[in-house]
Amino acid sequence: MNNLLTNESIRLHADNLKITYIIGGNRIEALKGVSFEVKTGEFIAITGTSGSGKSTLMHLLGCLDVPTSGDYFIDGENVATMNRDELAAIRNQKIGFIFQKFHLLPDLNAIDNVALPQLYAEKPEVEAQKKAIQALESVQLGSRIDHFPFQLSGGQQQRVAIARSLINDPTLLLADEPTGNLDSETGEAIMKIFKKLNKEKQTTIIIVTHEPEIAEQADRIIDLRDGLIKSDTKISTLLSIV
Ligand SMILES: Nc1ncnc2c1ncn2[C@@H]1O[C@H](COP(=O)(O)OP(=O)(O)OP(=O)(O)O)[C@@H](O)[C@H]1O
Ligand SMILES: [Mg+2]
Numbered sequence: 001m002n003n004l005l006t007n008e009s010i011r012l013h014a015d016n017l018k019i020t021y022i023i024g025g026n027r028i029e030a031l032k033g034v035s036f037e038v039k040t041g042e043f044i045a046i047t048g049t050s051g052s053g054k055s056t057l058m059h060l061l062g063c064l065d066v067p068t069s070g071d072y073f074i075d076g077e078n079v080a081t082m083n084r085d086e087l088a089a090i091r092n093q094k095i096g097f098i099f100q101k102f103h104l105l106p107d108l109n110a111i112d113n114v115a116l117p118q119l120y121a122e123k124p125e126v127e128a129q130k131k132a133i134q135a136l137e138s139v140q141l142g143s144r145i146d147h148f149p150f151q152l153s154g155g156q157q158q159r160v161a162i163a164r165s166l167i168n169d170p171t172l173l174l175a176d177e178p179t180g181n182l183d184s185e186t187g188e189a190i191m192k193i194f195k196k197l198n199k200e201k202q203t204t205i206i207i208v209t210h211e212p213e214i215a216e217q218a219d220r221i222i223d224l225r226d227g228l229i230k231s232d233t234k235i236s237t238l239l240s241i242v
Helices: 002-008 054-061 084-093 110-120 125-138 154-166 184-201 237-241
Strands: 012-023 026-038 043-048 069-074 095-098 172-176 204-208 220-225 228-234
Touching (some): 026 054, 026 228, 054 172, 084 095, 095 154, 125 154
């Protein structure tokens, strides 16, 4: 019940988000004005060709980057008005982020990598380790908890990153190509975990994917092209049942 109450408050509103990089005199407009709203409990897939701005957008949505212009609101609050501590608290308590390139700490084993967000949230270490083991078991890595990233395959590292993103029970889960390094069977198992969270806890989920069969499992597909939204399509309930 508690979770449902917290989830009720998640609302995202992106208003004309632009990101321009200037590299050696060249202007790269990674996002050229992206606007959309996300309701509580939506499950959205972001698709688009390589370089279309998907990761750039996800970093903005995860409060890991700031736009060159435009506004981004979480729960009605403009992210631009938050100070560093408020942003850190939102990232730690509300948002689970799965990076395209895992971002695991090389000197920590799987269990310590996964437990880290709990420690940032000042949870006791014993509890954090216990939760980390459960999270690793949920992604079928119960037998690898002592392994360091270099001892794990790409797909296994991806699953450690997924376990880490879920450990603080985020109400917003942002996943950049979460199944990109996984075989289709493991990818489906991960999608099952996401769908369960979405259904049972109303977790708002946004995933980037280039796989149509993954995207079609979402409620809505936002397709990016050259830094702009090319289409924003709600998959009808009828279609998703078939
Ligand atoms: N830090 C940066 N500095 C300069 N340009 C950048 C930076 N990050 C991204 N870009 C550029 O912005 C554009 C969008 O990049 P982004 O990583 O968002 O694409 P993507 O849709 O995630 O692609 P992929 O499917 O290959 O992951 C690209 O042209 C990229 O080269
Ligand atoms: Mg990307």
